Amino acid sequence: MPTLSNRAAWVQAKGQPLTVAAAPMPQPGAGELLVRNRALALNPFDGVVQTLGGLVTPWVSYPAILGSDVAGDVVAVGPSVSRFQPGDRVLGLALGIDKLANRACEGAFQHYVILRQEAATPLPDGIGFERAAVLPLAVATAASGLFLDDQLGLRRPCVQTPEPTGKTLLIWGGSTSVGSAAIQLAVAAGYEVVTTASPRNFDHVRRLGASHVFDYHDANVVASMVRFLGGRDMAGALAIAVGSGAPCIDILGRCQGRRVVSMASAPSPIDDAPLARQLVWKLKRLPRLAAGFLGLAIRARLRGVELRSIWGTALLKGPLGAQIFHDFLGPALASGRFVPAPEPLVAGQGLDDIAQALALLRRGVSARKVVVSL
Ligand SMILES: NC(=O)c1ccc[n+]([C@@H]2O[C@H](COP(=O)([O-])OP(=O)(O)OC[C@H]3O[C@@H](n4cnc5c(N)ncnc54)[C@H](OP(=O)(O)O)[C@@H]3O)[C@@H](O)[C@H]2O)c1
Structure with missing residues (x-):
């Protein structure tokens, strides 16, 4: 060298x-x-x-x-x-x-x-x-949440057109980086994807394969999604954006099928802490964060929903890592079935x-x- x-x-x-x-x-x-x-x-x-x-x-x-x-x-x-x-x-x-x-x-x-x-x-x-x-962390986080047995445990993606599962997955935050990967992975595994985004990103998530998209700013979004999803067989929900655990629990709690929410983020933001003089930030935010997690656990229990937290690299602890990064993503990028987004x-x-x-x-x-x- x-x-x-x-x-x-x-x-x-x-x-x-x-x-x-x-x-x-x-x-x-x-x-x-x-x-x-x-x-x-x-x-x-x-x-x-x-x-x-x-x-x-x-x-x-x-x-x-x-x-x-x-x-x-x-x-x-x-x-x-x-x-x-x-x-x-x-x-x-x-x-x-x-x-x-x-x-x-x-x-x-x-x-x-x-x-x-x-x-x-x-x-x-x-x-x-x-x-x-x-792609890397977004794909890893999405795949860990979707496919690991202790998360949603969904059928794994394939490079060819998949056999439809007949099940629907809710992805809250489809226009995030993690969401952009999750939509494509779930569609490649044969699931119908229903997601949320701002209206300016509706085309973005549809291009990636989402069947239906709702504006999460709409005050009635949870009720509208419950109405829309009525009669569908749910595969669970991937709650990606900060604060998305609660609406996902509320929706799955009123739908048919699997009542499991895999959550990628905290219930309230933690990415705005200052580098120095953190005391005020911590005094204000940490109790709110703890209350947020406790509130989600209670909400999930009351609605009969299981709540799980995703760690983005968890797929590398077993064979899923190589299955996603090597067996799926390489050929899927080469064939254009998965696009960087x-x-x-x-x-x-x-x-x-x-x-x-x-x-x-x-x-x-x-x-x-x-x-x-x-
Ligand atoms: N657990 C893990 O290991 C792990 C790994 C990676 C990321 N994460 C977390 O996952 C989250 C997403 O990360 P990222 O890098 O994918 O984020 P990102 O791309 O930076 O997220 C930006 C997007 O968030 C969307 N958004 C903001 N608030 C929303 C809400 N209430 N509902 C739905 N969408 C909302 C915005 O959508 P619009 O512009 O359409 O409004 C925007 O496109 C972050 O909280 C991150 O910390 C966790």
Whole structure:
């Protein structure tokens, strides 16, 4: 391998800002790829780990490198890698701050990153790195919620046209990044998808395969959806956007079929905590958050609905990870049956731009994924 040098956007200690500095050049171990990162995407959780790391990810070793979404070129492969070789274009889920890894060399916010082969997908030539980077964590989170047995346990997706299941899935937050992946995965598994979005994104979710879409701003949206879903055999609900647990519980509690809600987010926002002087924020928000979780548990019990929480990388603990990233996503991207969505919003051109890109994400996006090119 030629001599290469690496740089990263580090978090030196919990609650610290990002600092760009040299990083060790990682060496791929068994089953690992060394990837030259060409584009990374930002997730709301990146900002949460930066500001509230001590609370939400207390296991993280510092200095840490955050970031989950990578698209780039394979530079080297470790022993027992059978699916990739140097020169391949890939997208992949980086695990730097995840409990499964907890090591800086697997964080996305650096030029050279280690990916595990079961969390990587070959990238067809026609798809640019920025478009590909929108996918890894969104696909992983959606797949974990939809297909794991301790979540919704749905039938798994196939690359060919699936046999219809005759069941309907509710996805609350279809225009989120996770929702854009979830709609496509559920349709590829043979489910009818009914979702919510703002009217400006109705076409977006329909293009991805949703059969019906409701405006979640409508004060009567729950009643309208219950009326519409009456007589359908429900497969459950994926509650993605912040605050979507309660309406999903209310709807499933009044429908036929499976009464399980898999929830990807907290009942109230936690992505707006300041980096410094957090006491006031914590005094105000943490009791509200705790009350929100308790309220959801009571609501679910009263309506006869089971409530489960999703951890986005859970699919990598078993065979589902490779089934999704390798067996499904690679061929589905190549055939065009699965498309990268939403569109990337390129907010910078290097590691120094990640901080401003995170600030942009915090202000909110609509059916776009904030991406930084490297
Ligand atoms: N558990 C995990 O492991 C995990 C992993 C990844 C993400 N997440 C969480 O999942 C959520 C979505 O993440 P993301 O990256 O996909 O988000 P995102 O794309 O940044 O979300 C933006 C979208 O949220 C939609 N939205 C906002 N409020 C909504 C509401 N009340 N009902 C329905 N849609 C609403 C907006 O839709 P419109 O523009 O159409 O209004 C917008 O398009 C976040 O809370 C994130 O923290 C959890």
